[in-house]
Amino acid sequence: MPSVSDLGRVLRLDARRAAPLVAVPALTVVGVAAAWRTMTPGVDGWDNAVVGLTGSARWMGPPAAALAAWPAVREHRLGYLRDLTARSPATGPLLDLLLLTHAALLAYGLAAMVVIAQTVLTDRPGAAHALGLLAGAAAVTLHVVVGYLAGRAVPHTLTAAVAFGLTGLWAALRGTGSSWLNLLPPAALDRLEPFTTLRTEVPADQLLWSAGLAAALVVGHVWALTRRRRLVLPLACALAVTALGTQRLSAGGSAAVPAHVGHVCRQWPLTICVHPALDSGLPALETALTPLAARLAATPAAFTRVMQRPDGEPGGVRQGVAYVHLRALTPGFERRVVREILGSLADPRLCAAPRYARGRAYRAMVDAWLRGEETPATASSSPRPATGGMEPASVAASVRAPVVGGFALASRRFAGWDETRRRAWLAAHFDDYRDCALDHRHFR
Incomplete structure (x- = not known):
């Protein structure tokens, strides 16, 4: 009859194995938040959904790696018990990896469902990229494999934190520039602008890279445990797939390409x-x-x-x-x-000239009306020309008085005109408005 201590051991062991499933909601929240942050506001479409799923996989990866490393460290202490059974020494690690991968992919799938539902419900254009979903899943799986094998190789309490830190640096330090390294999973894809689309080869190449590297790590670990020569061939094939994905990503160019879309x-x-x-x-x-x-x-x-x-x-x-x-x-x-x-509408060459500084102020007053804003009617909005740093009160008054007085008078006159008169005035002085050559005389 089992004792109370034996029952406690069983419960603790079950709790450890259930921990990955308990962490699924947390990973899901991270994935949804990352996807929502990555997706372009106000632009709904399948290309944008793929970018969101890529961002979700990018930031779900580090906690998934830490989640996989922690059970690996804890279960390593029970490895001597597995050696007493007739099973292969690789059976236990493979079962653990299967459980951890299922938990991480469940969280990724829930986050993907939110993104896809938002895209489907808005009925936006574009073609669905199933490979984009699979590429993100493969990237999350790769993080689980890396974290678990790190925990097996270095069974220390800090291994989970180190796995989280290193995978987090891999995700954070890569920008969205033109380097092909940014396309390695989980890719740092930039937001796709309208009239562009994701190059269809990118998700396929990323899937090759992630799946090949994850398979190579798993087969290599099993070979290290069992020393079976028959595993050399699948290991070589996995490494070849990874090399192929790397070559295609490095030679493919930018992730975004122009798209011919109607209006x-x-x-x-x-x-x-x-x-x-x-x-x-x-x-x-x-x-x-x-x-x-x-x-x-x-x-x-x-x-x-x-x-x-x-x-x-x-x-x-x-x-x-x-x-x-x-x-x-x-x-x-x-x-x-x-x-x-x-x-x-402005002439950039003339409006940038220093001698048209006053004209830019008058033009800004007209622009405020064109934008539908209030027209400034006080001298507080008038320009103040530089006088070299030393500006006695008498000098400042003599320099600013004509400018301030002219601008204030023009502003009050313009504010008092009705819409019809303003439009007629703009039609008569449009060339000076465009060249930033307006002054107070135009508002007489």
Whole structure:
């Protein structure tokens, strides 16, 4: 009849084996938070979902490695009991790896379900990348294998912390630059902008790399335990797959490539066309751009159509069309589009000249009206020219008085005009507005 102490040992052993399953909710929360942080706000689509899943695998990896290292350290103390059985010495480690991998993949699967559900429910464009999901799963599995084998190799209490730190550094120190090293799983993928897509070979190559390296580590550990020569061939095949994945990632180039995507348009009162993933922002763009188009209607910068363009193509207003750039529907995106259009109306060479500093202040006053903001009507917003550091009160007054007085008077006059007069004034002085050559005389 078993004693109370034997029952306690059994309960403690079961608790240790159940610990990975208890950690599943924590890993799931980490995965969902990482995916949500990585995904571009306001841009829903399958490409963005793959980036989110990659980010989820990237930051789930370190805690998964620590979770795998901890049971390996604890179970190593019972290794002498396994040696007394007729089973292969590799059976126990393989069963432990199977349990730990199932727990980590369960957490990753739950996080992936949240990301995929969000993408499906919004019904956004793009093709689903199943390989992106598998590549993330393989990366998480690789972290579990690395953490577990580290715990087996160095059965010390600090091994789990070291595994977490090293895998965390591997995830954190790689940026989203152009180096192919950033594509090694778990990849540090940059957010995909509209009119770009993920190169389809990238998830496949990452899957090869992660699966090959994980298999090589597991087969190598089993070979070290059993010394069976028949394992040399699968070990060589796993290493060859890893080398193939590395070669393909290093030779493939950038992860993002241009995508030929049509526009979604809103026809009235302006024709505004954007990337299909950004169509929910059309009402806000219409509200912000319609007053601007009305105020510019009588000028050479008049436009009746707004077209979103990829980042690499030029913007500006040409032949009645305003070409703009829009990456995401983050707060204030419509105001940024308005500012971009107004910025494209200025002559950069003339407006950057020091002698047009006063003109830039008057232009800013007109821009405030064009943006729909309050026009400054006091001299506190006026420019103050530099006078070399020493500025006695009499000198400062003599230098600033004409400028301050002229700007204040122009500001008060402009603020007192109605909308019709302001539009007529802008049509008459548009060239000086564009060249930052305005002064107080234009507001007489």
